[in-house]
Amino acid sequence: MTTTTEKATWRSSGGVRGWFGRQPGWVRGIIVLVSAILAFLLPYAAEVPLIGPQIVTEGIDWPSALFNMSYYVLLALGLNVVVGYAGLLDLGYVGFFAVGAYGTALLTSPDSVLYADTGWKWLMAVPVALALTMVAGLILGWPTLRLRGDYLAIVTLGFAEIIRIFATSTTTLRGDRGFASIPHPPGMWNGKPIFGVTDAVPYFWLGLVVIILVILGVRNLDRSRVGRSWLAIREDEEAAEIMGVRTIKYKLWAFAIGAFIGGLGGVLFAGEQGFINSQTFVLQFSILVLAGVVMGGSGNMAGAILGGALISYIPDRLRGISLGDTDLYEYRFALFGLVIIIIMVLRPQGLIPSRRRAMELKDREKEVAPQ
């Protein structure tokens, strides 16, 4: 009986989200399925008459741009757990991406000191690298448990910088020289490896599969005791604890799960590129992903996906378009900043706001409106 009440409220909300909520279960299922299939067909977007050529990137091969989008989306999904759900402002998220990528490189690259002992294939390195990122998540989470807001942001920022500087200055992690010949993911098709060096499409598909699994996992957590605990912590940490929420445990889980998803992005990235060095993991990266999450709609997976895709797509799309003598790509951060400002002015709750966030903002409007 309460489900009817709940649906009734959901129904009454407007926009695409409201419309989607009003559809019966099977319609929603079909919509989700069709979107997933369309996502898998994205590499062939250029074939679509008229709009196709407008969408695809010019300065960078389209499947590669899609693959870039896929790991940015993963990062946005992971960061959304930490920032959007648990409300822990993490500015050093790129650190986990780096740990995932370096973990893979250390275990598989011939340049690694461990190579003689391991020399593993990519797939064998994945679970170890992911376990490593989760540990890194706990290492960051543990000492920062008491921090919130600005203070947490500063410490996490420092964390990412420590990892980058560590990678730059220790001989084991090889700084600029980096790790080459990181093996690609396994698999053969018609006698040729699926994951080669020229065609990025299979990597994109692999990324999509991982994204779908992550979405299902995070959704399961969100609609459970775990998600409720995260939200309660975000809303009022002390009240949550007084209502019996083990706040420390759930904050650590948020960090560990966020780190795990970021690490997934890292191992995929390492497997596709075959090469990483300390230049790959600059701080801008973290800020960009956070901007994507906020722009898309913090606390909401659809928003995080859209935001993550856009922060990767917009700069890539700008590549190869010249304005006078310069490539627009050179201005990417300026243009990007402009786009974010416009979006945040027009839609402060994000492109696809979480249901709750949208209501909160509406309420605020009511509060400030003259009676």
Add this chain to the structure above:
Amino acid sequence: MSEPHKETPEELDRANERPVDEAAPTGGAKLDEPNPSPVRGEEVLLEVDHVTLRFGGVVALNDVSFSLRKGEIFGLIGPNGAGKTTCFNAMTGVYRPTSGAIRFQGESVVGKKKHEITRGGIARTFQNVRLFPEMTALENVMVGADAHHKTSVISALFRLPRFWSEEKSGRARSIELLKFVGIVHRAGDVSRNLSYGEQRRLEIARALATNPTLLCLDEPAAGFNPAEKEELLQLIRKIRDTGVTVLLIEHDMRLVMGVTDRIVVLEFGKKIAEGTPAEVRDNPAVIAAYLGVPTDAA
């Protein structure tokens, strides 16, 4: 929201001087009825033992002792700043007493984690409503119900049987509690959109969801009109009748007198009186405290 209603000295005066049932404009005939708690025993549930709590120079609690018996409705009253909320905070692990002991069912709660105390059986509401504003009413109550759940992250992630059974029972129980406090029709609404009265009721439902032995209500009637107060009174009795011991902080003297079995009065962190409502009402120190006359001049 509106400022919590505080009794003016005039109102309190009337409440003190005249028999309660005459003064009550709230259909208050029930208020002064003898109101023995049916399940009340002599067993001590909570013991506050010579508790002192200082904030820097402020002595918020000064050597306060009292004990609650199982099954009763116990009132904690006193003027603004008397230390009532601080007393709740000490009991629920928010503050640690500077000295003294607090024992719940014979076990010390001092130094325990807040969530441990809650699972141990003490639940509370807040003087200034502290719901999870962006969560629905039902979700708010389910957070409380989760206190005794054992679903792990892994079983939530993979939807293991324990997840399904706890989610189902937790949900059903939460809906029952929303019915119990009378706001089940708002179950799917985000709690910040609930009216003030509904929010206060929701806080009670959320606290009850943790399955408490002792429920502490911090001024649950603040800002209520007489009709709402009367409804709340019924609710508190209903809660007591389910076997939960209730500790009530309240400013409205009539409400406290009508519903409680025993009362402790605090002033400036000190206990100045203890006894049945009738005893406390006639205590000159209490009257003086409420009228703002210094105790020694009374």
